[in-house]
Amino acid sequence: xxxxxxxxxxxxxxxxxxxxxxxxxxxxxxxxxxxxxxxxxxxxxxxxxxxxxxxxxxxxxxxxxxxxxxxxxxxxxxxxxxxxxxxxxxxxxxxxxxxxxxxxxxxxxxxxxxxxxxxxxxxxxxxxxxxxxxxxxxxxxxxxxxxxxxxxxxxxxxxxxxxxxxxxxxxxxxxxxxxxxxxxxxxxxxxxxxxxxxxxxxxxxxxxxxxxxxxxxxxxxxxxxxxxxxxxxxxxxxxxxxxxxxxxxxxxxxxxxxxxx
Amino acid sequence: xxxxxxxxxxxxxxxxxxxxxxxxxxxxxxxxxxxxxxxxxxxxxxxxxxxxxxxxxxxxxxxxxxxxxxxxxxxxxxxxxxxxxxxxxxxxxxxxxxxxxxxxxxxxxxxxxxxxxxxxxxxxxxxxxxxxxxxxxxxxxxxxxxxxxxxxxxxxxxxxxxxxxxxxxxxxxxxxxxxxxxxxxxxxxxxxxxxxxxxxxxxxxxxxxxxxxxxxxxxxxxxxxxxxxxxxxxxxxxxxxxxxxxxxxxxxxxxxxxxxxxxxxx
Numbered sequence: 001x002x003x004x005x006x007x008x009x010x011x012x013x014x015x016x017x018x019x020x021x022x023x024x025x026x027x028x029x030x031x032x033x034x035x036x037x038x039x040x041x042x043x044x045x046x047x048x049x050x051x052x053x054x055x056x057x058x059x060x061x062x063x064x065x066x067x068x069x070x071x072x073x074x075x076x077x078x079x080x081x082x083x084x085x086x087x088x089x090x091x092x093x094x095x096x097x098x099x100x101x102x103x104x105x106x107x108x109x110x111x112x113x114x115x116x117x118x119x120x121x122x123x124x125x126x127x128x129x130x131x132x133x134x135x136x137x138x139x140x141x142x143x144x145x146x147x148x149x150x151x152x153x154x155x156x157x158x159x160x161x162x163x164x165x166x167x168x169x170x171x172x173x174x175x176x177x178x179x180x181x182x183x184x185x186x187x188x189x190x191x192x193x194x195x196x197x198x199x200x201x202x203x204x205x206x207x208x209x210x211x212x213x214x215x216x217x218x219x220x221x222x223x224x225x226x227x228x229x230x231x232x233x234x235x236x237x238x239x240x241x242x243x244x245x246x247x248x249x250x251x252x253x254x255x256x257x258x259x260x261x
Numbered sequence: 262x263x264x265x266x267x268x269x270x271x272x273x274x275x276x277x278x279x280x281x282x283x284x285x286x287x288x289x290x291x292x293x294x295x296x297x298x299x300x301x302x303x304x305x306x307x308x309x310x311x312x313x314x315x316x317x318x319x320x321x322x323x324x325x326x327x328x329x330x331x332x333x334x335x336x337x338x339x340x341x342x343x344x345x346x347x348x349x350x351x352x353x354x355x356x357x358x359x360x361x362x363x364x365x366x367x368x369x370x371x372x373x374x375x376x377x378x379x380x381x382x383x384x385x386x387x388x389x390x391x392x393x394x395x396x397x398x399x400x401x402x403x404x405x406x407x408x409x410x411x412x413x414x415x416x417x418x419x420x421x422x423x424x425x426x427x428x429x430x431x432x433x434x435x436x437x438x439x440x441x442x443x444x445x446x447x448x449x450x451x452x453x454x455x456x457x458x459x460x461x462x463x464x465x466x467x468x469x470x471x472x473x474x475x476x477x478x479x480x481x482x483x484x485x486x487x488x489x490x491x492x493x494x495x496x497x498x499x500x501x502x503x504x505x506x507x508x509x510x511x512x513x514x515x516x517x518x519x520x521x522x523x524x525x526x527x
Contacts, residue, residue, distance in 0.1 A: 116421040119456035174508045185497040196485040206295040
């Protein structure tokens with residue numbers, strides 16, 4: 001059942017992506033409604049997969065690369081659909097659906113077996129830590145795409161729609177920043193309980209802190225020094241590149257305690 | 262005169278450009294520390310990077326960035342800056358209590374880190390089954406005495422599958438050290454210490470960290486005394502509350518960021 005529904009979710013995301021592309025090229029609004037319905041159905045199936053995996057594995061499915069990508073893809077689509085109306089998100093249908101489809105396509109070639117949980121990972125702190133981080137990551141990823149769209153359109157779009165993009169990218173950061181903070185601090189509490197110190201300058205910790213500082217700087221510059229538009233977009237993009245490095249780069253390039261992926 | 266000096270100091274420390282420069286330098290320092298292996302002897306750096314660069318690392322403290330005087334100085338300046346800003350905001354606390362709570366959290370966290378660094382202890386204690394131990398090896402490679410004893414009643418490993426021929430590290434479900442604390446000849450505390458389930462007595466925390474890989478006869482416990490931790494935890498709490506208040510519980514009229522901007526500028 002799990003395999004079928006995950007394949008269906010993958011197909012749903014891919015189909016939604018294709019429909020959004022058609023909609024963007026031929027400017028037919030009605031298709032986008034159909035695409036959103038298909039995307040939502042995909043998310044429901046994806047949610048069922050997560051619950052199914054949770055039941056079988058006996059822990060919240062965020063351990064190992066397979067489960068991480070499964071949950072990260074889910075968080076991206078969930079955050080997007082949940083905030084779409086509220087924040088009037090634009091231009092994001094294609095990158096979000098494409099990334100979600102890629103995540104599900106990628107995990108289909110990964111080892112799906114449920115690995116026994118190593119003792120250090122048996123903690124409620126890690127569940128809160130990872131869930132908040134993934135939701136936060138989904139938020140800053142969406143903000144990143146909006147900043148890219150801003151830079152893309154900076155010469156062609158009207159001032160109004162540019163301001164809107166700029167504001168929405170800020171709002172997505174302000175949505176995500178509390179989650180990044182909760183993730184960072186619960187991670188430290190977990191480290192204290194598991195290893196004895198709340199901070200040990202492990203590369204993953206260091207880069208998580210660096211990303212957090214960049215977003216803190218972004219928020220302060222924006223709110224107090226009125227950084228808008230292009231400058232803010234570049235800083236936001238740098239912040240997300242640091243997040244990417246924290247999540248992927250550190251594991252491949254540096255040794256540390258976070259080698260669970 | 263005095264008042265003027267005070268105003269100047271506040272103006273210098275409570276400025277966004279200063280905070281941004283400090284944050285930038287801290288980011289660069291941290292990134293360097295994550296790229297260059299930390300805490301190795303000079304010989305290993307010169308073998309890896311050449312003698313000239315190794316000496317430069319030592320000169321600049323890049324072999325131990327996070328404890329280098331310049332890095333500590335940057336953190337202290339950031340603390341002072343946050344402190345003066347928070348003081349200044351106190352005047353309009355009704356409007357800026359969200360950001361006061363957030364910055365207070367950061368101040369307390371950094372203070373806690375200072376306390377941990379100055380008064381914290383770390384070490385390793387090894388004890389055999391049926392024996393007690395009151396000496397542990399400190400981080401400085403010197404032995405230290407506890408004024409109570411740690412008795413190991415039993416050490417046990419739980420495996421994910423019972424098949425004995427499949428006992429690999431990855432199949433380990435849990436390490437269990439049945440510990441009894443003996444103080445003045447009396448058993449005062451008992452706990453099965455497992456990973457993620459440490460035992461704390463008289464300010465010392467004992468965490469499961471190592472074990473006898475051949476016969477499962479002894480256990481290795483990490484010994485930590487960290488008087489800064491309560492500060493850090495309180496700081497985490499304040500920081501999270503403050504940030505959640507800022508971004509999720511602003512008054513309705515403040516939803517546009519411009520109002521936040523005005524608010525923060527007061």
